[in-house]
Amino acid sequence: MEIKQENLESVYGRVKLSDFCGIGQAIEKRLNKIGVYTPLQLRGASLNELISEFKDVEGHFLKNLGLGIDESEVVPYYLPDEVKSVGRNYCLPHNEHDQRKILQNVFELCEEVGIKLRRLNKKAKTIGFYLSGEETFHGRKTITEYVDRGSEIFNLCKELYDEWKPSMVRQISVWAGNLEDSNNLTLPLFSDYSRQEKIQKIRDVINDRFGDHTIGNAFLLRGPNLKTVPNGYMADKYEREKLVKEFHKAHTI
Structure with a gap:
């Protein structure tokens, strides 16, 4: 499935927070603590509140995740990931x-x-x-x-x-x-x-x-x-x- 801005909310409405790469059990519990239980709630969460709980880098990462923004380089599926x-x-x-x-x-x-x-x-x-x-x-x-x-x-x-x-x-x-x-x-x-x-x-x-x-x-x-x-x-x-x-x-x- 191709995810675009047009169908982003529909997709987010069908998945859980833990389905996202970067949100494990510990992060999910901390999100729950500030009232965020679903991807749609993460989408509407306040950036300041996220930064207050997760600090600057992680807060911005989670906010971008909620907005469907990922600025990392896209690697074609047929190319192996670079092992560091x-x-x-x-x-x-x-x-x-x-x-x-x-x-x-x-x-x-x-x-x-x-x-x-x-x-x-x-x-x-x-x-x-x-x-x-x-x-x-x-x-x-x-x-x-x-x-x-x-x-x-x-x-x-x-x-x-x-x-x-x-x-x-x-x-x-x-x-x-x-x-x-x-x-x-x-x-x-x-x-x-x-x-x-x-x-x-x-x-x-x-x-x-x-x-x-x-x-x-x-x-x-x-x-x-x-x-x-x-x-x-x-x-x-x-x-x-x-x-x-x-x-x-x-x-x-």
Whole structure:
């Protein structure tokens, strides 16, 4: 359906606030608090009232949403969206004090970020890392070379982890940004780098055929199974239900 100014009110009368991209449960509750329960009420809401509740940027965004105004660039449906970052976010099933298990979870997330990067044919120059528990820690590293392998990403996260005072952890996030298409990059001339690239490609072929983590790092043996799902800004289109399960199965045969 093509939405125009002529049929905007008719369309808004048939949908809910939560049908709009950018209005989740939390935003909807705050809109309800100021008397806005439907898209048509949002259309007639006072800009000053929206700014008072949501501040300037979000207030203007919601007002424009109500008026049917979107100034963002239109990307043709046949072109893929530009990916600016890739990340994985995991909330542990319980408070974790064992630092080895924490690092195993970090490594697993790094492997998944690497898998996603390679599927997109991207490499990253910036790696971000976040831990939350008794203490909150976050940091990032930008390097001169681009990376797309889990082990490379983990090494950078480990450098950040070493700056942190070990304590209980409940949530872990790893993300990669500053992306570049792999085809645009010149590969290093070092023979070891070329060797690692070839090994990774072979691993990817096997894992793509038999399941992610069929071949994995020995550090993950006897590690905890991650049962993660995409969420928030760290989400993407790939389902994450398999994870370590297939890896452990392959090593117990």
